[in-house]
Each structure stands twice: as structure tokens, then as C-alpha cells.
Amino acid sequence: MNNNLLKGGLISLLLLALATIGLTTAQQRPTLTPEQLERLTIRPIPGKEGLYLMPGFDGAMSGGNVAVRVTDEGVIIVDNKFSYSYEDITRQVASVTDQPILYVLNTHHHFDHAGSNASFMPRAQVIGHENVRINMLRNQGPSASPDGAPRITYNDKTSVHLGNAEVEAYHLGCGHTNGDSAILFTDQRTIHTGDLFIWGERMDGSTLAPFIDYGNGGCASDWVATLDQILALDFDTVIPGHGPLLRKAEIRIFRDKFEEMVSRIRAQIASGTTRADIVQELDIADLNWPLAPDRIEAIYDELSQQ
Ligand SMILES: [Zn+2]
Structure with missing residues (x-):
């Protein structure tokens, strides 16, 4: 050599x-306390027959929210937390039903939402937007095996029909990534938004703020339009990517805050604020979204190119 x-x-x-x-x-x-484990235990969603939530509050300790739709012909889940979460999810689902998990839908490709895809694949169909597969394969690199990349992909919309349930996955545009889907449990008027909508605090108490994953095609410019299309769907109960069960009203609040943030950055650009000064000049304290300086600069870069 x-x-x-x-x-x-x-x-x-x-x-x-x-x-x-x-x-x-x-x-x-992570090592979780009994109180934290209790907080993350599967529970029925009130008033929504057959629909359960495995709560998730962050990308570090708990992963994202997992929605579980139980039918008499099998189970559909939306998202699956981390690579090590497979046993935990299957055990918790088995505590509410004897039915097998047959379909796994991904809201997007991030490791705290689609991390255990590969473990489900021998027994379930894993379904995601085509950019979920593309992003996973690209991020793994050319020599890696396509472990966990969805085998079934769609472009704008797909549906899963199982037992008495219908689940619709909608890709409505760019936002958190270029492969986000909002997943609607039509018969129960409940939606899982993925990280297009997140709310509240992480398990360590810090506040969640929207994250634009520019490395995977995310964008600030279309995020509000994407949320407007979600808001046009028929639902009353919301499972955010991270955070507690909410209603449509909280998506509207989040949407309005996002629009406000974008318009303030656009106004700074229009008045000649440079990239070097944007963090200092921009006042978004009232929005209560702690955005790191490099995140604000990245949004500045995107919006100033338009
Ligand atoms: Zn994410």
C-alpha cells in the first residue's frame, strides 16, 4: 500500500x-425517571375511539409524538422515535391491543421521528414522502445500505385503509424539511403535523422553536402557506411533532407567530440591515422562540435571496 x-x-x-x-x-x-416514563406512556386520545398517543416532547430524551391507530385488522402508527425505540413502541402498543403493527407512516426523515423504521420493516410497510427516502439515503452516504428508507413513497398524497380506519398523508409544501407530511386520521378528525408544528417545552424545560432544516430542503418562505393548507383540512385535535395534544387554535397561533417572524426579517432586509447586524437588529423576544444566532442568519440568507 x-x-x-x-x-x-x-x-x-x-x-x-x-x-x-x-x-x-x-x-x-437516556436514563429516565419513573415520572418521566409515566409521562411517555401510551394513552387513549379522549373522545377518539381507537386512537392513542405515545407522547414525545423533544429530539433528545423522548423523541417525537407517536400516533397509534388501532383497528380490528391491524395497527397503523405515525412516527417511531429513535433507532432504539422499536421494543418500547411495540411493547406499549401491545399493552392496548393484540393486533400487529402493519403500517408505519413517517412525518419526515429525522432520527427522532423515523429512527426505528428499519426495525419495523420485516413486519410492517414503512411509508413516507419521496424526499424522506431521498434525504435518508443521501444522509447515509453512497456506501451505506438503505436501512430504514421507506420502501413505499408518494409525492403529494397517499392513503392507508385498514379495518374501519382511513389515514391520509398530505405533503403540502416546504417547511421544516422538503419531505414533511401532515397525517390525518379522517374518521377521528385528528392530525399529526410532524415538526411543521411543535409546541411547548422540551423535557429539560427549554422552549421549543421551529427549526428550518436547510440541509434537507427546509424553507421559511413557504412554511406559513404549508400551515394554511393544513388548517384547511377537517380536524379538531392536533398531535404536534413535539408537545402536548392541542386544538386547531394553537396551529393558528403558531402560524401567526411564524408569519410575524418572517415579515420582521423581511422588513430588516428591505431597510438595508446586513447579515452581520441581523441578530442584533431583529427583535422577536415577544414571540418566545429562542432562535440561535446562526438560525436567524440562515433565515436571513434564504429571504434575502428572494
Ligand atoms: Zn424534525
Whole structure:
């Protein structure tokens, strides 16, 4: 082996080691207190026959919310938390039904929502927007196996019909990523929004703010229009990507705050504020969304290119 090859090999090994460290840090199973475990236990959604929630409050300790639709012909779930969450989800679902999980829908590709896709695949159909698959494969790199990437994909909309349930997945435009879906339990007038809508506090008490994943096609400019299309659907109960069960009114509040944030950044751009000054000039304290300076600069970059 010549020197360059050796060097290349060592660098690849180092990169692989770094990538692995990053992955385990992000997906390490946290130690939870009995109170926290109780908070994350599956529960029926009041007034919604056959519909359950496995709560999720953040991307670190609890993962995203998992919706569980039980029918007499099998179970449909929406999202599945982390790579290590498969056993926990199947055990909790088995505590409310003997029916098997047959369909797994992804609201988007992030590891705290679609992390255990691969574990479900031997026994369930995993379904996601085509960009969920594309983003997963790209992020895994060319040499990785396509573990966990949905085998069934759609563009604008798809439906799953099982037993007496109908579940509709809508891709309504760009926002958190370029592959977000809002998933509607039509007969129970309940929607899982994925991270297009998040609300409240993480389990560590910090406040959740919208995250635009520019590396995976997210955008601030269309997010409000995407929410407007969600609001046009027929539902009264909302499962956010992270946070408690809510109503349509909270999506409207979130939407209005987002519109306000975008319009204030646009106004700064129009008045000549530079990228270097945007964090200092922009006042969004009243919105109660703690956005890191680099997040605000990224939104500035996007909106100033339009
Ligand atoms: Zn996400």
C-alpha cells in the first residue's frame, strides 16, 4: 500500500469513527425517571375511539409524538422515535391491543421521528414522502445500505385503509424539511403535523422553536402557506411533532407567530440591515422562540435571496 492510500484509509477510518460517535451521541438511550416514563406512556386520545398517543416532547430524551391507530385488522402508527425505540413502541402498543403493527407512516426523515423504521420493516410497510427516502439515503452516504428508507413513497398524497380506519398523508409544501407530511386520521378528525408544528417545552424545560432544516430542503418562505393548507383540512385535535395534544387554535397561533417572524426579517432586509447586524437588529423576544444566532442568519440568507 502506498503512502497516499494509507493516509486516505486512515482519514476514512477517522471520519467513520467521528460519524459513529455523532450517531451514538444523538441516539443514546437516556436514563429516565419513573415520572418521566409515566409521562411517555401510551394513552387513549379522549373522545377518539381507537386512537392513542405515545407522547414525545423533544429530539433528545423522548423523541417525537407517536400516533397509534388501532383497528380490528391491524395497527397503523405515525412516527417511531429513535433507532432504539422499536421494543418500547411495540411493547406499549401491545399493552392496548393484540393486533400487529402493519403500517408505519413517517412525518419526515429525522432520527427522532423515523429512527426505528428499519426495525419495523420485516413486519410492517414503512411509508413516507419521496424526499424522506431521498434525504435518508443521501444522509447515509453512497456506501451505506438503505436501512430504514421507506420502501413505499408518494409525492403529494397517499392513503392507508385498514379495518374501519382511513389515514391520509398530505405533503403540502416546504417547511421544516422538503419531505414533511401532515397525517390525518379522517374518521377521528385528528392530525399529526410532524415538526411543521411543535409546541411547548422540551423535557429539560427549554422552549421549543421551529427549526428550518436547510440541509434537507427546509424553507421559511413557504412554511406559513404549508400551515394554511393544513388548517384547511377537517380536524379538531392536533398531535404536534413535539408537545402536548392541542386544538386547531394553537396551529393558528403558531402560524401567526411564524408569519410575524418572517415579515420582521423581511422588513430588516428591505431597510438595508446586513447579515452581520441581523441578530442584533431583529427583535422577536415577544414571540418566545429562542432562535440561535446562526438560525436567524440562515433565515436571513434564504429571504434575502428572494
Ligand atoms: Zn424534525
